[in-house]
Amino acid sequence: MITTRQAELFDDDALVVTDDATWSTLTSPAPHPGSPRSFFARTPVEDVIVGELDGRVVGFVVLRNVFGDAPSHQHVLEINGLAVHPDATGHGLGAGLVEAAVAEAEARGARKVTLRVLAHNDRARRLYARCGFTEEGVLREEFLLDGAYVDDVLMARFVG
Numbered sequence: 666m667i668t669t670r671q672a673e674l675f676d677d678d679a680l681v682v683t684d685d686a687t688w689s690t691l692t693s694p695a696p697h698p699g700s701p702r703s704f705f706a707r708t709p710v711e712d713v714i715v716g717e718l719d720g721r722v723v724g725f726v727v728l729r730n731v732f733g734d735a736p737s738h739q740h741v742l743e744i745n746g747l748a749v750h751p752d753a754t755g756h757g758l759g760a761g762l763v764e765a766a767v768a769e770a771e772a773r774g775a776r777k778v779t780l781r782v783l784a785h786n787d788r789a790r791r792l793y794a795r796c797g798f799t800e801e802g803v804l805r806e807e808f809l810l811d812g813a814y815v816d817d818v819l820m821a822r823f824v825g
């Protein structure tokens with residue numbers, strides 16, 4: 666059974682395991698932060714929703730306001746990280762986490778949820794499209810990864 670809930674500090678170790686297992690140049694343009702580490706050292710716990718498969722934490726989604734306190738941008742929240750451990754994929758948890766983030770955004774009064782996804786990440790792009798996100802633009806050749814330039818795709822879903 667898959668479930669989602671607000672993250673707690675005791676989820677830190679499980680989140681690092683999933684983050685490490687899914688971190689690659691297919692999924693992230695940033696270098697790996699190194700080990701050992703704390704997940705919550707870089708991401709506030711209140712911005713994280715965890716996903717569980719049969720009671721075990723195997724995924725997360727991060728929802729944050731990338732413009733901080735700017736009053737002009739309070740209606741927009743960004744999905745700023747999404748991962749499901751490879752042992753737990755294909756059960757709908759990825760979609761469940763995206764829907765949980767959208768519901769949380771609505772609860773916080775957002776009007777729009779945005780995200781960025783590397784163009785070569787076909788699986789994630791299919792997932793976001795299935796969850797109602799549409800493309801708003803493409804940053805062409807935005808990242809140089811493994812010797813190749815990769816586009817970054819901007820997607821969004823309106824809520825509320």
Ligand SMILES: CC(C)(COP(=O)(O)OP(=O)(O)OC[C@H]1O[C@@H](n2cnc3c(N)ncnc32)[C@H](O)[C@@H]1OP(=O)(O)O)[C@@H](O)C(=O)NCCC(=O)NCCS
Pocket residue numbers: 687691692746747748749750753754755756757758759760761781782783786788789791792
């Ligand atoms: C992308 C990612 C989050 C998907 O997670 P997931 O839990 O496998 O997502 P879902 O289960 O909702 O959907 C994945 C597939 O399983 C299928 N599926 C979902 N529930 C299913 C079920 N009960 N039975 C059979 N198939 C199912 C979906 O149709 C989907 O198929 P597709 O890939 O052919 O489109 C995961 O692969 C991941 O963490 N990738 C690495 C990190 C990453 O890319 N993050 C995004 C950065 S922008």
